[in-house]
Amino acid sequence: MSRILFRNARVLTVTPKVKIRREDLLVDGNKIAKTGKKLKVEADRVIDCQGNVLMPGFKNGHAHSAMSFARSCSDGYRLWDWLNKVIFPMEARLRPGDIRELSKVSFLEYLTSGITSCFDMYLEPHEQTQAAKDFGMRSVVLLQPAGHPERYDQYRHEFLNGHMADGLVTYQLGFHAEYTVNYPELEKTSKLAHEYRLPVFCHSNETYRDVNSCIDRNRSLRPIEFLDGLGMFDYGGGIFHGVHLSENEQYILKTRKVGIITNPASNCKLASGIAHVEYYLEKGIKVGLGTDGPGSNNALDMFREMYLVTALQKIQTNDPTALDALTVLQMATCNSAQIMGLSACDDLQEGKLADIVMIDLNRPSMQPINDIARNIVYAGGKDCVKMTMIDGNILYMDGKFYTKEEPSKIYSKAQEITSRLKREVRTAAYLPTRIIK
Amino acid sequence: MSRILFRNARVLTVTPKVKIRREDLLVDGNKIAKTGKKLKVEADRVIDCQGNVLMPGFKNGHAHSAMSFARSCSDGYRLWDWLNKVIFPMEARLRPGDIRELSKVSFLEYLTSGITSCFDMYLEPHEQTQAAKDFGMRSVVLLQPAGHPERYDQYRHEFLNGHMADGLVTYQLGFHAEYTVNYPELEKTSKLAHEYRLPVFCHSNETYRDVNSCIDRNRSLRPIEFLDGLGMFDYGGGIFHGVHLSENEQYILKTRKVGIITNPASNCKLASGIAHVEYYLEKGIKVGLGTDGPGSNNALDMFREMYLVTALQKIQTNDPTALDALTVLQMATCNSAQIMGLSACDDLQEGKLADIVMIDLNRPSMQPINDIARNIVYAGGKDCVKMTMIDGNILYMDGKFYTKEEPSKIYSKAQEITSRLKREVRTAAYLPTRIIK
Numbered sequence: 001m002s003r004i005l006f007r008n009a010r011v012l013t014v015t016p017k018v019k020i021r022r023e024d025l026l027v028d029g030n031k032i033a034k035t036g037k038k039l040k041v042e043a044d045r046v047i048d049c050q051g052n053v054l055m056p057g058f059k060n061g062h063a064h065s066a067m068s069f070a071r072s073c074s075d076g077y078r079l080w081d082w083l084n085k086v087i088f089p090m091e092a093r094l095r096p097g098d099i100r101e102l103s104k105v106s107f108l109e110y111l112t113s114g115i116t117s118c119f120d121m122y123l124e125p126h127e128q129t130q131a132a133k134d135f136g137m138r139s140v141v142l143l144q145p146a147g148h149p150e151r152y153d154q155y156r157h158e159f160l161n162g163h164m165a166d167g168l169v170t171y172q173l174g175f176h177a178e179y180t181v182n183y184p185e186l187e188k189t190s191k192l193a194h195e196y197r198l199p200v201f202c203h204s205n206e207t208y209r210d211v212n213s214c215i216d217r218n219r220s221l222r223p224i225e226f227l228d229g230l231g232m233f234d235y236g237g238g239i240f241h242g243v244h245l246s247e248n249e250q251y252i253l254k255t256r257k258v259g260i261i262t263n264p265a266s267n268c269k270l271a272s273g274i275a276h277v278e279y280y281l282e283k284g285i286k287v288g289l290g291t292d293g294p295g296s297n298n299a300l301d302m303f304r305e306m307y308l309v310t311a312l313q314k315i316q317t318n319d320p321t322a323l324d325a326l327t328v329l330q331m332a333t334c335n336s337a338q339i340m341g342l343s344a345c346d347d348l349q350e351g352k353l354a355d356i357v358m359i360d361l362n363r364p365s366m367q368p369i370n371d372i373a374r375n376i377v378y379a380g381g382k383d384c385v386k387m388t389m390i391d392g393n394i395l396y397m398d399g400k401f402y403t404k405e406e407p408s409k410i411y412s413k414a415q416e417i418t419s420r421l422k423r424e425v426r427t428a429a430y431l432p433t434r435i436i437k
Numbered sequence: 438m439s440r441i442l443f444r445n446a447r448v449l450t451v452t453p454k455v456k457i458r459r460e461d462l463l464v465d466g467n468k469i470a471k472t473g474k475k476l477k478v479e480a481d482r483v484i485d486c487q488g489n490v491l492m493p494g495f496k497n498g499h500a501h502s503a504m505s506f507a508r509s510c511s512d513g514y515r516l517w518d519w520l521n522k523v524i525f526p527m528e529a530r531l532r533p534g535d536i537r538e539l540s541k542v543s544f545l546e547y548l549t550s551g552i553t554s555c556f557d558m559y560l561e562p563h564e565q566t567q568a569a570k571d572f573g574m575r576s577v578v579l580l581q582p583a584g585h586p587e588r589y590d591q592y593r594h595e596f597l598n599g600h601m602a603d604g605l606v607t608y609q610l611g612f613h614a615e616y617t618v619n620y621p622e623l624e625k626t627s628k629l630a631h632e633y634r635l636p637v638f639c640h641s642n643e644t645y646r647d648v649n650s651c652i653d654r655n656r657s658l659r660p661i662e663f664l665d666g667l668g669m670f671d672y673g674g675g676i677f678h679g680v681h682l683s684e685n686e687q688y689i690l691k692t693r694k695v696g697i698i699t700n701p702a703s704n705c706k707l708a709s710g711i712a713h714v715e716y717y718l719e720k721g722i723k724v725g726l727g728t729d730g731p732g733s734n735n736a737l738d739m740f741r742e743m744y745l746v747t748a749l750q751k752i753q754t755n756d757p758t759a760l761d762a763l764t765v766l767q768m769a770t771c772n773s774a775q776i777m778g779l780s781a782c783d784d785l786q787e788g789k790l791a792d793i794v795m796i797d798l799n800r801p802s803m804q805p806i807n808d809i810a811r812n813i814v815y816a817g818g819k820d821c822v823k824m825t826m827i828d829g830n831i832l833y834m835d836g837k838f839y840t841k842e843e844p845s846k847i848y849s850k851a852q853e854i855t856s857r858l859k860r861e862v863r864t865a866a867y868l869p870t871r872i873i874k
Contacts, residue, residue, distance in 0.1 A: 072811050075808070270757050304741070381741075
């Protein structure tokens with residue numbers, strides 16, 4: 001187990017408030033062993049931070065990492081068309097191993113943006129897990145048995161029965177969305193949640209259309225009302241998006257301790273709307289930040305999301321003081337972490353997991369120095385990420401990747417898969433060829 | 438005069454349409470000498486692009502480069518409070534030489550974002566010019582005689598009488614805004630414009646408040662109606678922001694060939710509103726992109742502006758097909774250039790000035806390759822800028838600066854000035870201390 005000592009850092013912590021202290025920080029194995037002024041400790045490696053910032057890694061609260069194949073593949077669709085005309089036909093042609101390879105392109109991008117973990121919702125938990133372990137990415141993999149009857153028993157046996165954490169990878173229970181999963185399957189998911197007292201996670205209230213379709217199908221109940229009626233959130237959980245939520249739905253989320261992961265870039269690009277983030281926070285609902293997938297964003301950049309979420313609140317409320325930047329910094333770190341069940345790495349404190357980012361204050365956007373924490377939100381970008389450490393391992397530094405697999409290999413495998421998917425969809429008779437670029 | 442040959446590039450051109458060709462490109466001195474497949478030419482330096490993109494540098498159509506002192510200095514104000522309580526008091530304490538030094542921090546950031554020229558509106562044209570020449574930044578400096586009676590003659594003599602271009606630096610005529618300049622001074626500016634048949638540039642229609650204050654003061658005329666009544670735009674020009682424009686004002690702008698520089702990040706952060714960019718373009722008004730100053734943005738990042746302008750149009754019109762990414766790419770390059778009077782570097786063609794950016798397709802956000810041009814808009818960021826060349830000189834490559842002055846020197850001078858300004862404003866009795874962080 002190696003010990004890395006960071007000297008002369010500005011250590012930025014986010015709980016209970018955002019603070020910056022001039023300190024040293026010692027990583028021992030995969031944990032933060034000590035922080036303090038001029039630490040007198042032995043270490044295998046000493047890194048002089050030269051006054052640069054060490055902060056908790058960003059937690060990407062909502063991701064579909066394997067969807068790198070869909071990046072700039074077909075921009076300019078509404079959510080439902082985009083799903084049905086582009087995404088679902090391509091996904092139907094994924095082969096075993098594809099998801100494992102495609103995920104790694106996104107993992108590389110997470111490193112460039114200081115993202116040290118992702119809440120990954122996709123089709124094959126085993127492949128997602130394998131990708132994360134191969135790569136060294138901290139990943140929360142969502143288990144979605146709905147639609148696959150055999151998976152209820154399988155997941156119960158494999159993951160739920162005392163094996164919910166597997167080193168870098170942990171698991172949560174959930175389903176895609178109310179509008180894609182039928183009633184009996186939702187009931188079965190809820191039953192499983194009760195059996196193991198598990199929180200549940202899903203897409204919800206992303207567009208007016210999904211809300212209204214639920215109202216039409218379910219005796220005038222809105223999605224959160226309907227799902228809560230199934231006892232879905234009896235042990236908490238979280239929803240992804242939550243753009244259009246009624247007062248009553250917000251009340252249910254607050255009461256059931258269900259968090260919201262907001263995805264401002266994706267919600268803009270698909271014209272889904274602007275989530276009322278500031279209202280949610282005022283009501284005591286925990287709100288975290290996510291990028292959504294590379295097909296609907298298209299970048300996986302927490303700096304983009306941080307700027308957007310505060311900029312959009314200012315526009316929506318016509319108030320430039322809306323959603324202070326320090327709250328945004330917490331959304332992208334500790335709030336997301338806590339919703340994801342990753343409290344063990346939600347901040348930089350002794351005993352926490354060593355998921356750490358170094359922000360380079362010598363980039364022009366960080367100069368001159370006035371208010372470092374707010375400036376990271378308002379002016380930061382990928383070029384300010386000097387180092388990304390996950391679980392005590394430096395995987396990215398000074399623009400270079402220190403991953404087991406070379407980026408060029410990851411790219412070429414992903415390109416091969418993507419080209420094949422596009423070719424197969426284009427040649428399928430029932431699809432107009434123009435939709436896939 | 439050195440000759441640089443770029444081999445194996447994807448050359449992205451933007452006029453009349455966005456196109457990508459696999460070509461070589463030869464720079465001779467400060468111009469693009471030749472493009473074509475496998476050029477057989479001599480060169481002093483050969484750069485193998487390995488399939489990466491060469492594209493025209495971004496043109497920052499609206500900037501206050503010297504305002505780096507105000508970055509994250511006081512976030513969370515409305516435009517008018519921000520100007521009167523924070524910015525004007527600090528500006529009043531600027532000393533000779535400060536503007537020259539402060540500008541260079543922004544110039545460094547432009548390089549990191551592939552911005553090769555800026556339309557710089559600030560207080561001291563001589564210092565702005567000196568900064569651009571010292572640094573090697575292509576700069577359009579706005580001459581604003583209004584409020585300084587002696588400057589009308591000085592500018593007429595120095596700049597207007599046949600000396601409007603000075604190598605890297607060119608000049609344009611303008612004024613701050615209708616709401617900060619009195620009637621006689623506006624008349625004098627318009628007279629000067631007529632004398633030399635010059636386009637005129639100014640802030641306009643940024644907030645409801647500036648529009649309404651104009652209506653109150655000027656016989657119910659809106660800003661563009663009022664200014665046009667003074668003959669201000671008889672030779673064209675441009676307005677910065679243009680968030681709130683009536684149909685009649687849009688008609689005037691179109692008729693007078695006045696462009697609009699939109700600044701989406703600044704307009705969000707100050708809660709000014711969302712410009713109806715797509716309507717303006719449909720009406721045939723030329724719209725370019727700008728960052729505004731580092732105090733109100735706070736980043737100087739054309740990738741941020743490109744993403745925001747299209748994302749906000751999609752939200753505003755509730756249509757994910759609004760404002761196609763290829764149009765956005767033109768806004769950030771040739772449209773801005775043409776409004777700024779920089780047609781000589783609006784695209785990558787033989788004979789044009791060599792203001793060139795190389796986009797690194799080997800960054801994860803650019804992978805896999807599906808639609809390169811749109812992906813630059815939707816997923817690009819500063820970390821994708823592999824090289825920035827201005828006037829034939831490579832000033833930035835692989836994250837390193839090749840400027841005459843070391844970034845560390847530029848930073849320390851700017852920090853010294855900024856700290857002094859904050860100290861002086863804090864100790865001024867009439868200002869509450871809390872407003873400057």
